[in-house]
Amino acid sequence: xxxxxxxxxxxxxxxxxxxxxxxxxxxxxxxxxxxxxxxxxxxxxxxxxxxxxxxxxxxxxxxxxxxxxxxxxxxxxxxxxxxxxxxxxxxxxxxxxxxxxxxxxxxxxxxxxxxxxxxxxxxxx
Amino acid sequence: xxxxxxxxxxxxxxxxxxxxxxxxxxxxxxxxxxxxxxxxxxxxxxxxxxxxxxxxxxxxxxxxxxxxxxxxxxxxxxxxxxxxxxxxxxxxxxxxxxxxxxxxxxxxxxxxxxxxxxxxxxxxx
DNA sequence: CTTCTATTTGCAAATTTAGCCAAATAGCCA
DNA sequence: TGGCTATTTGGCTAAATTTGCAAATAGAAG
Numbered sequence: 001x002x003x004x005x006x007x008x009x010x011x012x013x014x015x016x017x018x019x020x021x022x023x024x025x026x027x028x029x030x031x032x033x034x035x036x037x038x039x040x041x042x043x044x045x046x047x048x049x050x051x052x053x054x055x056x057x058x059x060x061x062x063x064x065x066x067x068x069x070x071x072x073x074x075x076x077x078x079x080x081x082x083x084x085x086x087x088x089x090x091x092x093x094x095x096x097x098x099x100x101x102x103x104x105x106x107x108x109x110x111x112x113x114x115x116x117x118x119x120x121x122x123x124x125x
Numbered sequence: 126x127x128x129x130x131x132x133x134x135x136x137x138x139x140x141x142x143x144x145x146x147x148x149x150x151x152x153x154x155x156x157x158x159x160x161x162x163x164x165x166x167x168x169x170x171x172x173x174x175x176x177x178x179x180x181x182x183x184x185x186x187x188x189x190x191x192x193x194x195x196x197x198x199x200x201x202x203x204x205x206x207x208x209x210x211x212x213x214x215x216x217x218x219x220x221x222x223x224x225x226x227x228x229x230x231x232x233x234x235x236x237x238x239x240x241x242x243x244x245x246x247x248x249x250x
Numbered sequence: 251c252t253t254c255t256a257t258t259t260g261c262a263a264a265t266t267t268a269g270c271c272a273a274a275t276a277g278c279c280a
Numbered sequence: 281t282g283g284c285t286a287t288t289t290g291g292c293t294a295a296a297t298t299t300g301c302a303a304a305t306a307g308a309a310g
Contacts, residue, residue, distance in 0.1 A: 007178045017155035028149035030142035053132045072231045081307045095220045106197045206277045206286045
């Protein structure tokens with residue numbers, strides 16, 4: 001008989017969440033987000049061109065790209081000595097935009113709360 | 126006259142990507158993903174209940190929850206001495222599911238490629 | 251072959267993150 | 281008040297991430 005540790009997360013679930021976390025981690029960096037949106041907006045770009053726009057060392061940019069590729073978000077093609085990176089799932093930017101607008105709302109809420117507080121304080125004195 | 130560094134990422138854009146990255150980083154951890162799905166599926170839960178399912182130290186879980194809350198993904202309500210965490214944007218799980226199925230497809234592709242390679246090698250010898 | 255250019259990799263320093271234990275806090279109840 | 285439970289915080293260590301510089305690779309062109 002199988003002992004039922006009633007609600008403990010199993011190894012299968014664990015693996016699923018680790019894979020997901022890998023992809024999300026790859027996205028969770030300002031430079032890498034910029035890269036993803038740039039590729040979505042402008043189409044495939046080579047390392048040097050992206051590097052220009054980012055303003056970091058080219059080796060750093062190369063590493064960011066490698067990570068995104070490793071997690072399956074980008075693919076590459078060669079043209080001469082240059083390597084072009086492609087966004088494999090353009091739909092991720094939809095999610096990013098959605099998240100961004102939710103963020104904007106949230107910031108506004110916070111701002112309102114803050115303003116209200118300040119207003120009340122001024123009212124008191 | 127404004128000097129145009131033609132395509133360098135500006136501070137405004139930078140700030141946007143940093144905020145987005147903050148939220149994504151909060152999501153990018155197996156335990157925190159589990160928490161998010163658990164709250165989506167089962168509704169608000171207290172720290173101790175989540176801790177049971179996760180199997181880590183309660184202080185660790187508490188910190189994960191604090192991070193998710195700090196990034197605006199969760200909110201809290203008190204009931205007696207217990208604190209319940211709520212998922213503020215249940216829609217994030219849609220994205221997670223979408224991402225997960227894309228991941229599954231990708232793994233399958235890789236598997237096929239691998240199998241094909243093995244097949245070819247066997248054919249050669 | 252030599253010399254470019256584009257890209258990746260080795261390495262080390264600085265920073266961040268994750269985890270646990272122990273201690274502090276907060277609210278409930280007797 | 282004092283004890284009990286739920287949660288958070290401080291402190292610490294181990295591990296992972298990020299970054300730039302320098303060196304290695306790979307391909308193109310003279």
